[in-house]
Amino acid sequence: MSEADRQQYQRPGGEPSGIHDSEVDYSSPLRYGTGGAGGPPSEQQPTSVSGAGVSSNRSTQRPGLREDQAERRTIALEPNAEDGGVVIWGTDVNVSRIERLFRTFITTFTPQEGAPPHYMGKLEEIYVLGDRHLDIDCVHLRQYSAELYRQLVTYPGEVIPALDVVTNAMFAEQYRDAVLEQEIMVRPFNCDRARSLRALDPEDIDQLVTVRGMVTRLSPIIPEMRVGLFTCSLCDQQAQSVLDRGRIVEPVLCPTCQGRNSFDLVHNRSKFTDKQRVKLQESPDEMPAGQTPQTLLVYAYGDLVDTVLPGDRVTITGIYRATPMRANPRQTSILSVFQTHIDVVHFEREKSGPDDIGDGSNCLTPARVEQLRSLNQKADLYERLSAAIAPSIYEHEDIKKGLLLQLFGGADKHFKDAGHFRSEINILLCGDPGTSKSQLLHYIYRLMPRGQYTSGKGSSAVGLTAYVTKEPDTGQVALQTGALVLADRGICCIDEFDKMTDHTRSILHEVMEQQTLSLAKAGIICQLNARTSILAAANPAHSNWDMRKSIVENVQLGHALLSRFDLIFLMLDPQDEMYDARLARHLVSCYYRGQDAMADESADAQLMRDYIGYAKANFQPKLSEEARIYLVSEYVEMRRIAGRGAVSAYPRQLESLIRLAEAHARMRWSSEVTKTDCQEARRLQREALKQAATDPATGLIDVNILTTGMSASLRKRRTEVAQAVTAYLEDSGAKVLTMQKLLEEVRSRTERLISRDLLEDALNQLRVEGRIDWSGNTVRRR
Structure with missing residues (x-):
């Protein structure tokens, strides 16, 4: 260190401050971890820290903590202070004091009185599990x-590196035989400065903030x-250049041979870190009514990459940054607008299922x-659980029980030869307008952490699947996922289907x-989960449900799509005076409920969310021998009791029965599916089929309505009409007829x-069989 620099760090009056060169070297944490930080370029010494009995050498700089590498000086304040009064330039951060406080915090802090030190146990977990x-x-x-x-919240870029050094030093002192490939990183979370995305303002720049949102990309x-x-x-x-404001500056002049612009970059000896760009969208529950959701760019570094997935609802703690925009990338001038x-x-991450929760004990307290x-x-x-689903909606007990089983879902089944059998349950609600269908969808959407809500007219094929876009950083083509992919391992609610x-x-x-x-x-061929x-x-x-028509004729949906729903419920207006009076009393009671009742409902929703997640x-229930025998006999019975020409069950109905029984067993926290689970699943399926798959002409259950779009009785009538048309054409000998004439003649014969x-x-049917030619309003006999 030069004499001028040594005088800079003296106390007033010319007395030495008592700070070693290594301390002064570290006192610029914007440079910590890089060779020569804090000293002249000629002194390429490794960074070291000496404070509170701690000394550590850092080999790499932790990414994401500093935007620039501008050297910060230390200044001496309060000459009589215990730590020499040295703080980082532009802050009130005293590195030695921070190290001493944090060391004491790690060794002594206990959340509950009488408990062992909490974070010493965390260090032991790092030693056992090898975490970083x-x-x-x-x-x-x-x-x-x-x-x-x-100081941590106000100056995170200066304080967090000091916490890293203390943590690594304490770990080395506690476990001398431990060998870590990389240094331990301190990750603060649950900051009191929790903000919504739209509440972030310039006062938060370069400070530690906590925000909530949904990952969309x-x-x-x-x-x-x-x-x-x-x-x-x-x-x-050789010469090294450290990242400075997002750029690596190439050395211009060689100090040895004085050559200009003679340096070449050696890629395989440079140091890289993983970086990922995450797009965060405002959570729906935090978005004001009538406003479009706000988005924010988030950058993850190191082992934080790929820790979240699109569709996850996350709480992020990080440093809020502002970077200037350039009018031209080749020019140094910048705009007054910052990104x-x-x-x-x-x-x-908010926990929602087995992929997120693990063993279920990591996110729930023992008391919970x-x-x-x-x-x-x-x-x-x-x-109890079914009544807790949308308690403001009157009755519909079986529908709520079906939705409850959908939330639990069946067990995953993967077979090498047979492939994958789905465990998710699909439900369709249809019926008269104003029967609370949309309210049920909104409740389920808010209940599930990985839920997505969309409407029929406002949804396109691209919005549900994915679309192609270009990455702004690399210019490469990438896929932006849609609602179905974002709801992976969750529920996608589609209104106005x-x-x-x-x-x-x-x-x-x-x-x-x-x-x-x-x-x-766009050249991307993939298969997304x-x-x-x-x-x-x-x-x-x-508008109104016609009981004389089948479900296919009422909702006009394809039979191939209807057959993929496990349960189809009808929600009809009974138009009964007694029912109307009970419904009116229930609705009126919802309007004068106090805040306590609303808080209890919110607590019930959180309790149900935790119960379902656990x-x-x-629990991954499997069929017992008793349940297997019951399912086989029940399926055979379902096929046997169907009317002549009608079919009351297909293999899809059997698979739906298994999924519902597994969901009922999981709801009981059982690893085995019993006969009772199968009986309840069969009852729910029977109630749904009574409503959705009943032939209006015969009153019998006919699954053909869902699988082919036509009941057996209607198919029989169509055959009879075809025979009547053939008989008339043969008897009359006419070669050409109009549709109106043919309709009148056939009506007269039946x-x-x-x-x-x-x-x-x-x-x-006759045209497919090759008996007639039919074009427009003219029918010709072959």
Whole structure:
């Protein structure tokens, strides 16, 4: 260190400050981890820290903490202070004091009185499991030291590196035989400055913030150069250049041979880190009414890449940044408009299923698990949980029980030879307008963390699947996923299902059966996972439900799509005076409920969310021998009791029965499916088939309505009309007839009412058989 620099760090009056050169070298944490930080370029010494008995050498710079590499000086304040009064230039951060406070916090802090030190146990977990990070709850930090918490939030780029050094030093002292490939990183979370995306403002720039949102897009992993190694082509002199404001500056002058512009970049000896661009969208529950959702760019580095997926609802803790925009990338002039983003320090996902929760004990406290166990022991558990679904909606008990089983879902089944059998349950609600179909969809959507809500007219095939876009960083073509992919392992609620175009509905065939989405766009050929349950609502084509028509004629949906729903419920207006009086009393009572009742309903929803998540994480029920025998006999009985020419069950109905029984067993926290589970599943399926698959002409259940779009009785009538047309053509000997003439003649030969649509179906059948030619209004006999 030069004499001028040594005088800079002296106390007033010329007295030495007592700070070693290594301390001064570290006191610029914007440079920590890079060779020569804090000293002249000629002194390429490794960075070291000496404070609170800690000394550590960092080999790499932690990405995402600093935007620039401008050197910051330390200044001496308060000469009589215990730590020498040295703070980082432009801040009130005293590195030695921070290290001492954080060391004491790690060794002494306990969330509960009498418990062992909490974070010493975390260090032991790092030693046993080999993790690379230490999660620090900012609430704990604030309880211990308000000053340390304030400095962490206000100057995260300066404080977090000091916490990293203390943590690594303590770990090395505690476990001397441990060998870590990389240094331990401190990840603070649960910051009190929790904001919604639209609440972030310039006051938060360069500070630690916590925001919530939904991940809508992930970029491919980008290798970002942190340190570039250059070699002189004339004398082989090596020089390093550190990332500065997003750029690696090439050395101009060689200090050895004085050659200009003679350096070449050596890629394989430069240092890179993983970087990923994440697009975060405002959570629906935080979005004001009538506003469009706000989005924010988030950058993840190192082992934080690929820790979240599109569709996840996450809580992100990171440093809020603002970068200037350039009018021309080749010019140094910048605009007055800045772009903002967050450099992630910590990710926390909302738990929704086995892929997110693990063993179910990592995210729930023991007290919460015990509360769930006491709920599971209730004799009326099934009724309690079903009644907790949309309690403001009157009756519809069987529909709520079906939705409850959909939330639990069946067990995943993967076989090497037979392939994958879906475990998700699909439900369709249809009926008269104003019967609370949309309300049920909204409740299920808000209940599930990975839920997506869309409407028929407002949805396109691209919005449901994926579209092609270009990455702004790399210019490469990438896929932007749609609602079905974002709802993977969740529920996709589709309202106004009947208003969708046929092209849009056609993409649901693969999703509802194979649980995948095959795409071939712009040279990208892939198969995306869409393991989502479909909850759809549809209104009749002519406003009111016509009981004289089948469900296919009422909602005018394709039979191939209807057959993929496990349960189809009708929600009709009974138009009964007693029912209307009870419904009116229930609706009026909902309007004068107090805030306590609303809070209880919210608590019930959170309790159900935790109960479902714990059940899906810990229980994968399998069929017992008793259940297997019952299912086989029941399926044979379903096939036998069908009327002549009608079919009351197909293999899809049997698979639906198995999924419903598994969901009922999981709801009971059982690993085995019993006969009782199968009986309840059969009852629900029977109630749904009574409503959706009943032939209006005969009153019998005929699954052909769902699978082929036509009941056996209607098919029989069509055959009779075709025979009557053939008989008339043979008897009359006419070669050419008009449709109106033929309709009148056929009606005169039978006592049944024959509609024009039925006659057209019969003529189509005769044309396929090659007996007639039919074009427009003219029928010709062959």
